[in-house]
Amino acid sequence: TNFTWKVSKTTQYFIRRKKNEDEIQEYFIDECKALKVLPEIKLHVVDTHSIPLLSTQKPDFVFIQKGKPLDPLNVVAVGEIRTSHNFKNADIGHAVAFGKKVLQLQLQRQYVYAVLTDCIIRIFRGDNNLFSYRYILPEPLTYKTSEPPNSWKYLVTLVENSPDQLGWIEPSINFADGNTIKTVTLVRSISVGRTSIVYEGTLENNESSVVVKKSKKRTIFTLLYQ
Structure with a gap:
């Protein structure tokens, strides 16, 4: 798949190579943190390996x-670091699994990007809880x-894009209350079980906090309390 964004002109860069994967992870995060000071940057890279x-x-x-x-509902894109440039299917599958999990937690979202060191993958939500993906060929990062x-x-182009340009949608759920449709804005993910996900949210035009339980397999929502 071709890279379709307008490519960044930012020239900050990785200046050395490391062989140990833990060192590469640390170095990668440090280099990305240095981008925070640039005015063009809209997204921050956060270390979540632990x-x-x-x-x-x-x-x-x-x-x-x-x-x-830092909350699952606020994840715009996800990433994994590997030492090898010649990724195996298992490496790509590992990164795709993270993207699928983001889509499972962010109910309205249709696609998400995953970065596998120097390979960018786009994961799509399909029908019946099925997912597909496409990726660009890996390019040298150093x-x-x-x-x-x-x-x-x-990579820099990715963090210069706004969340909505990368598929992120403000998380919310609509409920039917008689003849009225009410919207719950989701604030955070509370817990993820085997069959359901529980969120904290706020009702539209109401500061009252509510808890919403969503079935993983079916589009069923339960308003637990308010």
Whole structure:
């Protein structure tokens, strides 16, 4: 799949290579943190390799909009770091699994991007809880000349995009209350069970907090209390 965004002109870059995967992860995050000071940047890269952020899953890092708290509902894109440039199907499948989990937690979202070191994957929600994905061919992330490599341009372009440009949608659920449709804005994910997901939210035009339980297999929502 071709890379379809307008490619970034930012030239900050990775200046060295490391071989150990833990060191690469640390170095990758440090380089991405340095991007925060740039005015063009709309998303921050957050290290989550030790945090079970997506239910029990621990992606190496996630992209979060500036000013938003770290929560599954606020994940704009997700990432995993690997040392090899020649990724196996298992590596791609691992990154895709994180993207699928984001879509399962963000109910209205139709697609999400996952970054596998220097490969960008787009995961789509289909019918009947089925998912599909496409990805661009991996490009070298480190500099070999003074010209920024494509993979670094792609990564910086990603964080220069707004959340909605990357498929993120403000999380909410509509409920029928008699002849009236009420909207619950989801604030955070409380828990993820085997058959359902529980969210905290607020009712439209009402500051009262509510809890919503959603079945994983069917589009059934239960307003637990308010």
